[in-house]
Amino acid sequence: MDKLPKIGIPLLIIIIAVIVLIAKSAVTINSGEGGVLYKQFSGGVDIDNTYGEGFHVVAPWNSMIKYEVRDQTVQEKLDELLSVDGLPIEVDLTIQYKPNKSNLGRLHQTVGLDYYSRKVRPAISSVARSIIGQYTAEELYSSKKNSIQKEIEAQTKKDLQIVYIDLIQVLVEKIELPAKITAAIEDKKTKEQELEKYKYLLQTAEKEAERQRVEAEGKATANKILSASLTDKILQEKGIEATLKLSESENSKVIVIGSGESGMPLILGNQ
Template identity: 25%
Template sequence: MGKWIIPLVIVVCAAVLVGFSVHSVPAGHTGVVTRFGAVDENGLDEGLHFVVPFVTKVIDINNQVLKAEVASSSASKDLQTVDSTVALNYRVPNKNAPSIYKNIGYDFENVVIVPAIQEAVKSVTAQYTAEELITSRQTVGEEMKQAITEKIAAYGFSTESLNIVDFQFSEEFNAAIEAKQTAQQNALKAEQDLARIKIEAEQKVAQAEAEAESYRLKSQELTEELIKMAMIDKWDGQLPKVVSDGGNLFDLDSILTGSNSSSAVQGE
């Protein structure tokens, strides 16, 4: 039994050494190598790697897109309190992983990313009124992203995208915004009502003018008929005895009785 102890110990030690000598870097990560605490400038790509046990240590840094969602409170240009929630998508580039770990450490999000977001949010928010933060939300987000990118790029991080998740304002401001919207809606309704009344008035004027013209024409026709009727009423039923065509005079009695005497008298 004793003769197997030494070989067994050797096998166990060898297995332990092999286990400590192999490191697997996960997909989407960079292996940062340290030897006696000193960081190697060259990182390890994903996959299996042999390392010197008890001398070399490998720390896996995630190179995939990371998300930092930060809530902060700041003041707008018009001194309104604004509670913002901003989500930043960022990455640790493969080539920058060793220097980031060396200069910042593994907790780089709380050390660099979160403070950078808070600083950018406060800086940009102070440039806009509370109402402008609502109406110019896209522009505000772009300026925040630019400010954050400039800040964290100095440490080796890259920015993918930024999203303003939420803006929260005081109850007083929300009430003021609601009152303003109500006033605008009432003003718009009044303007529409005024336009409608104007159109209706124009229509009534046009209708009145048309009715007046119709009445005038009817009055004119009626006047002509009355004149004719008056003339008929005043006529005694007798035709004039003599008529003229401008050159000759005609005796109507002679014409009607068929007299042979001269019925036409030449004008002088």
């Protein structure tokens, strides 16, 4: 009877040790995660393998570091930028990124879990500062937003690829200039629009004047041709035709008495 407790205590210790060992060895990588294995006594970070979702058993002296490998989105406001003409510029960005899943081990070894603050944000800030500095305030305000967005995205992708981070896209949400500069640009644009409207109205008036001049010249030419073609004989024939038509009218009482100086009949009547 005295031996049973002595045997039971070591057994209980062994059972507890096995449970703890299994608990420390069992690792579950959840959906949307990837794992990096750190080997305490055999080389440190396993840079060649990325562990996928599911249940994994590792030695209790090793550890599994989990990374989220889904697309991640962060909004940033950069307020230390200058245009090429030295004006302060603020830019609101939306950044989508994720770690390169096949290189999680290398990312962990060279950068670590805080890779966004250590690599992504500094890269975006540096590239944005360089590109913004190539444009004037007016260009930034008006027509260069899409161009700037593409340039920032393309250059930052290259910079982050070499540190095992995938940049999905960069969206320039807003480019903000000092209020006085914005007002001056708006005023300039308004005046330019008014000038363009004035030019349009002037061109329209000039075209209408030219049209009327051509039309008047055409009428004058036609009258000259018509006058040259109307001989006395033709005029007499036309007069006779008109007289005959009047004589046929039911509402006209026509009396022909003699002739006028031109040889045409004189017409009297109540109409």
